[in-house]
Amino acid sequence: KGRELADMMERRKVDILCVQETRWKGSKARSIGAGFKLFYYGVDSKRNGVGVVLKEEFVRNVLEVKRVSDRVMSLKLEIEGVMLNVVSGYAPQVGCELEEKESFWSELDEVMESIPTGERVVIGADFNGHVGEGNTGDEEVMGKFGVKERNLEGQMVVDFAKRMDMGVVNTYFQKREEHRVTYKSGGRRTQVDYILCRRGNLKEISDCKVVVGESVARQHRMVVCRMTLMVCKTKRSKIEKKTKWWKLKKEECCEEFRQKLRQALGGQVVLPDDWETTAEVIRETGRKVLGVSSERRKEDKETWWWNEKVQDSIQRKRLAKKKWDMDRTEENRQEYKELQRRVKREVSKAKQKAYEELYTRLDTREGEKDLYRLARQRDRDGKDVQQVRVIKDRDGRVLTNLEKAYDRVPREELWYCMRKSGVAEKYVRVVQDMYERSRTVVRCAVGQTEEFNVEVGLHQGSALSPFLFAMVMDQLSEEVRQESPWTMMFADDIVICSESREQVEENLERWRFALERRGMKVSRSKTEYMCVNEREGSGTVRLQGEEVKKVQEFKYLGSTVQSNGECEKE
Known part of the structure; x- marks a missing residue:
């Protein structure tokens, strides 16, 4: 279902989707294939459960995830300076107790009240109520294009919209009834799923309708809206094209490459002494014969067996479901049910075959080499990376320390950085298995504490951890890192240089923002500042309004750097 949902989102060009009745127990996030990730929460595998699916490019923009209950959860995203809150809700059905319904609306009220008024909010929920057709007396919160008559649960939706100054988006767009009905079962055709947003942001929504002809959900239909956010323009990073050298594993490609390379070198068997020219010829031949691919193209993560x-x-x-929707005969129904069962069998067979091939490969020398590629750091005499120093040249230098960096790495950030670095999904899963259900105890003077879960940070003492942390830091600093000598990275030290005091404050703030928005924290108490060739009245350096401690010297890579440029303390 996850991969089928991802395919539908990709086909329908949906970036963010609220889902209900996930029936997955736990509070996690997982890739579902096709470049989409699901954040979900549930306490029972047989009922309820809510989630939000994001396109992969928006995952790194998630600032906060609130899992309130198995009926309400929210995500806060920062999209090019615009704060967007996405809330997924699943209201109790009509026959549930009034107390359960009031609990749901109370939770939804608390979520809304915690969101600043200046931030955008979009609620996608199965409210299990009918707001009805027409809007007499409620023109400020809904349009005229609902379905059927309003019931008690629908009145609760309208009352909530009035309390929170929101609009029921579905009802503002005139569509055929087929594109307004969100729930079909037997002879029942109703509207129970709604999208809400702040009334002040209704102008940003250009369309909203129900998608028909999809078979992901049996009874419910997806409601989509097109929302345009007014954001600041940013400079797009250049996409690096990579040669598909992996094609050389195929004998026919390898032979063609050899022939084309000989022709390019003028038929010479021995390579020329001019290596730079030869290397360029090899690269150019590779691009022509093997082709190039974009760096941003990613393989499916959870459904590599697809x-x-x-x-x-x-x-x-999907086509059978569409046919049944158009002509609800018993023959069409049986055809759709048979195809449903066939899909389940095909998925089961594909998974089994893919895992058998994976296990067979891991049992070979090549598979063993791939599996332990992440552990190459084992033979290196490296230190755990625990500090990042930011140094300002000429007018000042700033030394910045990451607070307990090794213990603060978020696990979701680690998986994301591994995938962004090109690590194959099967090896990401191996590392995830190493970290799953990690437990530890603390030894003290009176004995040991009870076991508790370790859900953040890297394993202490693991030969793999320094390599993983370096990978995380490499990805976290991608947007703020500059070329040498303005940024230099060596082992556990990072150096950043600038030309002026104002520039160093700006660079320091950029590094702080880049690190802290992804779960790391810059230590204010250990951040230090040093002037070189200081002039009178040159001012101070501040980090978020706090004055940075000034020093006359510091140690870097074993050498003492002094503000006067001398080296007598070496």
């Missing part, structure tokens, strides 16, 4: 046969079966199931 094959054409499964995809074809799901496509036929």
Whole structure:
């Protein structure tokens, strides 16, 4: 279902999706394939559960995840300077107790009250109520294009919209009834799923309708809206094209490459002495013969076993569902049910075959080499990375320390950075297994504490941890890192230089923001500042309004750097 949902979002060009009745126990986030990630929460695998699916490019913009209950959760995203809160809700059904319904609305009220008024909010929820057709007396919060008559649960939705100054987006756009009905079961055709946003942001929504013809959910239909956020323009980073050298594993590609390379070198068997020219010829031949791919193209993470046969079966199931929706005969129903069962069988077979091939590969020398590639740091005499120093040249230098960096690495950030660095998904899963259900105890003078879960940070004493931390830091600093000598990274030290005092404060703030928004924290108490060739009245350096401690010397890579430029303390 996860991969099928991801395919539908990709096909329908949906970036963010609220889902209900996930029925997954736990509070986690997982990739579902096709470049999408699901954040979910549930306490029972048989009922309720809510989630939010994000396109991969927005995952790194998540600032906060609030899992209130198995009926309410929210995500806060920062998209190019705009704060967007996405709330997923699942209201109790009509027959549930009034106390349970009041509890749901109380939780939703608390979430809304915790969001600053200047931030955008979008609620996608199964409210299990009918707001009804027409808007007499409620023009300020809804349009005229609902379905059927309002019931008690629908009145609760309208009352909530009035309390929070929100609008029911579905009802503002005139559509055929088929594109307004969100729930179909037997002879029932109702509207129970809604999208809400602040009334002041309704102008940013250009369309909203129900998508028909999809088979992901049996009874509910997806409600989509097109929302345009007014953001500041940012300079796009240049996409690096990579040569597909991996194609050389195929004998036919390898032979073609050899022939083209000989032709490019003029038929010479021995390579010329001019290596730079030769290397460029090799690269150019590789680009022509093997082709190039974009660095941003990613493989599917959770559904690497997905094959054409499964995809074809799901496509036929989707068409059968569409056919049944148009002509609800018993023959069409049986055809759709049979294709549903066939898809389940195909998925099971594809998974089993893929895992058998993986286990067979891991049992070979090549698989062993791949599996332990992440552990190459084992033979190196490296130190745990625990400090990042930021040094300002000429007018001042700033030394910045990350507070308990090794213990603060968020696990989700670690998985993301591994994938961004090109680590194959199967090896990411191996590392995830190493960290899953990690428990420890603390030894003290009177004995040991009870076991408790360790859900953040890297394993202490592991030969793999320094390598993983370096990978995380490499990705976290990608947006703020400059070329040498303005940024220099060596072992556990990072050096940043600038030309002026104002520039060093700006660079320091950029590093702080880049690190702290991803779960790390810059230690204010250990951040130090040093002037070189100081002039009178040159001012101070501040970090978020706090004055940075000034020093006359500091040690860097074993050498003492002094503000007067001398080296007598070496």
